[in-house]
Amino acid sequence: MLSSIGLATARRVRVIGMRSVFSSLVRTSTRTVAVCNRGFAAAASRSATKTATATTTKKTTATKKPAAKKTTAAAPKKKAATTTKKKATAKKAAPKKKVGRKKKAPEEVPEELKIYRKAKELRVKGLIKEQPTLLPATPWLVYLVKNADYQAGSTIIDASRALKTKFESLSDAEKQVFVDEAHANKVRNDATIISWATTYPVETIEAANRARSALRRLGRKSRSSIPDPRRPKGTRTAFSYYVTQRYQSGDFNGIPIRNVMPACASEWKTMSEAERKPFIDAYKADAARYKAEREALSPSP
Incomplete structure (x- = not known):
């Protein structure tokens, strides 16, 4: 048998347990109700927003229908804009050119170097290297070639x-031997030059002679003009005919x-046209002769 104290304790435990269970059930039910109320409120708000958006979309579509025609008419402009944008993007997308080093400014060529290059070009045109070696054509050169026996230790200039x-100390009879030989060498040289010149066209020989004249004007050493019997004899002026007559x-x-x-020039200036006419006619006849010979030979350069 339990004591009275134990029975009282058991009754208290029962009462406390029943109260705790009842309070937990109440709390659970209130939480459930609150959650349901929140769910119903959220559902109501969603339905309200859906209806509001539906009505707004209907209104916007109703208002935007007349403007659809304008947009269709303006459609090509938008395409052009897109094409221009595409072109612009294509231009931008083009690969960048490689930037190389900056070109240096051309340096100024010295005047002496210009003359040297010009002379070198004229020597090529003048056939300087192609011309055959000639025999000594003066008495002094003939004597120098025959007596060129330089002693050891002496320079060419001293010798x-x-x-x-x-x-110079030779007598005239002794010099005459070298004079005759020089004259014979000149004849041979002329024949050698003419036979060599005829291997080229007339225009080439004329260009070579012009180049040699230009070399002399530049102050450079140049060989004499190339004789060419094929080339017609040049014309004379009316004044040259008058000087010959005088x-x-x-x-x-x-x-x-x-x-x-100077005396002939002063006389020529004071002459009338009738006095000059014979010399002018002689010049015209000579010019006609040169033109005919030139055309028969080759076209004028």
């Missing part, structure tokens, strides 16, 4: 000076040529 002194008249015998030419 040539010594030979020049010996040559020389043949004998009025200027014993007068230096430097005085004759």
Whole structure:
């Protein structure tokens, strides 16, 4: 048998347990109700927003229907804009050119170097290297070639000076031997040059002679002009015919040529057209002759 104290304790435990269970059930039911109320409120709000959006979309569609025609009419413009944008993007997308080093400014060529290059070009045109070697054509050169026996220890300049002194000390009879040989060598040289020149066209020989003249104007050493018998003889001016006549008249015998030419020029200026006519006619006939010979030979350069 339990004591009275134990029975009282058991009754308290029962009462406390029943209260705790009842309170937990109440709390659970209130939470459930609150959750349901929240769910119903959320559902109601969703349905309200759906209806509101539906009505707004209907209104917007109803209002935007007339503007659809305008957008269809303006559609090509939008395409053009898109094409231009595509082009712009294509241009932007093009690969960038590689930037190389900046070109240096051309350096100024010295004047001496320009002359040297020009002379080198003229030597090629003038056929300087192609011309055959010629025989000595002066008495002094003939004597120098035959007596070119340089002693050891002496320079070429000293030896040539010594030979020049010996040559000048020769008598006229002794020099005549070298004069005759020089004349014979000149004849041979002319034949050699002419046979060599005829292997080239006339225009090439004329261009070579012009190049040699240009070399002399530049102050460079150049060989003499190339003789070419195929080339027609040049024309003479009317004044040259007059000077020839005045020389043949004998009025200027014993007068230096430097005085004759100015005198002839002053006379030519004072002459009338009738007095000049014979010399002008002679010049015209000579010019016609040159033109005919030139055309028969080859086209004018």
